[in-house]
Amino acid sequence: MEKIKIITDSTADLPRSIIEKYEIEVLPxxxxxxxxxxxxxxxxxxxxxxxxxxEGEGFPHTSQVIPQRFIxxxxxYLDEGYKIISLHLSSKMSGTYQSACIAKExxxxxxxxxxxxxxxxxxxxxxxxxxxxLVEEGKNIFDIKEDIINTIPHVKSVLAFDCLEHLxxxxxLSKTAGVIGNILGIKPILAVKxxxxxxxxxxxxxxxxxxxxxxxxxxxxxxxKVPMILLNAENEDIIEVxxxxxxxxxxxxxxxxxxxxxxxHSGPRACGVFFIEKY
Numbered sequence: 001m002e003k004i005k006i007i008t009d010s011t012a013d014l015p016r017s018i019i020e021k022y023e024i025e026v027l028p029x030x031x032x033x034x035x036x037x038x039x040x041x042x043x044x045x046x047x048x049x050x051x052x053x054x055e056g057e058g059f060p061h062t063s064q065v066i067p068q069r070f071i072x073x074x075x076x077y078l079d080e081g082y083k084i085i086s087l088h089l090s091s092k093m094s095g096t097y098q099s100a101c102i103a104k105e106x107x108x109x110x111x112x113x114x115x116x117x118x119x120x121x122x123x124x125x126x127x128x129x130x131x132x133x134l135v136e137e138g139k140n141i142f143d144i145k146e147d148i149i150n151t152i153p154h155v156k157s158v159l160a161f162d163c164l165e166h167l168x169x170x171x172x173l174s175k176t177a178g179v180i181g182n183i184l185g186i187k188p189i190l191a192v193k194x195x196x197x198x199x200x201x202x203x204x205x206x207x208x209x210x211x212x213x214x215x216x217x218x219x220x221x222x223x224x225k226v227p228m229i230l231l232n233a234e235n236e237d238i239i240e241v242x243x244x245x246x247x248x249x250x251x252x253x254x255x256x257x258x259x260x261x262x263x264x265h266s267g268p269r270a271c272g273v274f275f276i277e278k279y
Contacts, residue, residue, distance in 0.1 A: 070103030090195035159272030160209035
């Protein structure tokens with residue numbers, strides 16, 4: 001059986017229990033407030049990110065993992081006899097995937113497979129978990145790559161956002177839509193489609209947002225091999241009801257907290273579910 005190391009980046013927002021269970025290597029992006037730089041998940045967490053924004057340090061921007069960081073990581077594991085699956089957030093959202101490709105080309109190794117996950121946050125996290133399961137099943141890196149690529153179109157999500165300010169500042173929602181939404185209490189329902197965030201629908205009020213998510217779950221068939229992920233960004237009102245529903249219906253799921261890179265755009269009081277549909 002091959003020694004295979006799964007590598008991803010911090011935008012996968014994987015819970016610590018999953019990272020430790022599968023011994024996943026997570027390379028962090030960086031969060032920048034002016035000239036100050038913080039390492040996602042190490043120097044800064046989501047709560048402290050929000051505090052810095054509220055304290056007037058400005059709106060942050062994020063930076064990709066640089067090629068040299070990938071080269072160092074890949075070389076270390078290759079020297080230890082591993083083959084590598086490197087799975088990263090959508091190339092439409094960051095240059096991290098391109099950095100990984102540059103590192104692979106620099107090392108000129110056929111024992112490295114780099115995959116554009118075409119997703120972010122728990123959508124990417126689901127693909128990473130599936131890759132780990134395939135490793136446990138004894139698949140080789142090329143079979144895993146093929147399986148993951150075939151799975152990508154079937155990664156689905158439904159996310160409710162309460163605070164529209166960050167979506168507007170991050171360029172995910174127009175200023176006009178943000179103003180109208182805040183006045184009318186509109187909650188945008190977003191999903192990741194074709195590697196980008198897209199507005200699926202708009203509902204008025206948290207109760208209707210919750211109803212939308214629950215009805216969506218009732219109309220899908222899930223890939224039961226990979227757990228659903230319940231993602232939270234400090235939205236305790238909706239998350240409690242969602243959690244109770246998933247437990248009552250005996251869904252296989254894990255919980256995750258949004259990280260700083262994704263949280264920069266989502267802002268607080270967002271939550272939702274990510275899953276792989278059966279295909």
